[in-house]
Amino acid sequence: MAIKEPRLRSLLTQAERNASYGKNAAAETIYRQILDEAPNAEEAWLGLAEVINDPAEKRAAYGRALELEPDMPAAIAGLAVLDGRPIPPEVEVALAAEAAAEAEAPRPAPLLVAESEPEEGHEPAAYELVCYRHPDRSTSLRCYNCDRPICISCANKTPVGYICPECQREAEDAFFNSKPLDYLIAVLVSLPISLLAGYLMVNFFSRGFLFFILIFFISGAVGSFIGRITKRAIGGRRGRYLPGLVVAMMILGVAIPALPILFAILTGNLGGVLALLGPGIYLFVGASAAYWQMR
Numbered sequence: 001m002a003i004k005e006p007r008l009r010s011l012l013t014q015a016e017r018n019a020s021y022g023k024n025a026a027a028e029t030i031y032r033q034i035l036d037e038a039p040n041a042e043e044a045w046l047g048l049a050e051v052i053n054d055p056a057e058k059r060a061a062y063g064r065a066l067e068l069e070p071d072m073p074a075a076i077a078g079l080a081v082l083d084g085r086p087i088p089p090e091v092e093v094a095l096a097a098e099a100a101a102e103a104e105a106p107r108p109a110p111l112l113v114a115e116s117e118p119e120e121g122h123e124p125a126a127y128e129l130v131c132y133r134h135p136d137r138s139t140s141l142r143c144y145n146c147d148r149p150i151c152i153s154c155a156n157k158t159p160v161g162y163i164c165p166e167c168q169r170e171a172e173d174a175f176f177n178s179k180p181l182d183y184l185i186a187v188l189v190s191l192p193i194s195l196l197a198g199y200l201m202v203n204f205f206s207r208g209f210l211f212f213i214l215i216f217f218i219s220g221a222v223g224s225f226i227g228r229i230t231k232r233a234i235g236g237r238r239g240r241y242l243p244g245l246v247v248a249m250m251i252l253g254v255a256i257p258a259l260p261i262l263f264a265i266l267t268g269n270l271g272g273v274l275a276l277l278g279p280g281i282y283l284f285v286g287a288s289a290a291y292w293q294m295r
Ligand SMILES: [Zn+2]
Pocket: 143, 144, 145, 146, 147, 148, 163, 164, 165, 166, 167, 168
């Protein structure tokens, strides 16, 4: 049925205006928005059919419009063109009559109407915005921080609104407050402890049934301890790569003491694989805990 609700009506006008400017992607977005709310709006189905490119989708959209309004001339004509059939003469007459009626109807000045309607929730002029990083993409989104228009692929959703990549980066830089020296301190603190823990894991704690029950607790506690003590040593500051650095130190802490076993495996002593099961679990659980503490 024809759209009566003023808000959807205004969206339809907006979509048609975008379509008439050749902004098919923007028009498609609005038509789909209308159809989400009013799936029986044949005008929106017709409009959608005219701005999308996929022939199957186009055919389906014309089909929906005709199901709802079987003698819609524009839909009959559109489908005929899609199939490469001639447009039936009576349809052509109806189309001409429609066009004439439209030409006579008083035309609202579209841009003026759009700009004089600063209603909350939807601004008809919104789709006239263009992404500041992609001049060929129209959008309705703005960065909440700098207020510049951004397209959906540039926008990052945050709890308070969309943010553009530049502002996102700035926010992250403010979040990461570490100093270059912190990386050195982190290595000096976490590497010795990781080596000691790794040595004990590889040489003493890698066998026995009781060990396999306890290893998850021990590993979590050790990893958490390494993370916390390193974090304290650097004054609680955060660095983009600090968590990864501590994880690397923990891997080194196991790999160095395990070198003899690794060589034994390489020379054919596959029994060593079992001996590395415990240290493997320790690394997996412990490094996750340390990473979490360093964030
Ligand atoms: Zn921004």
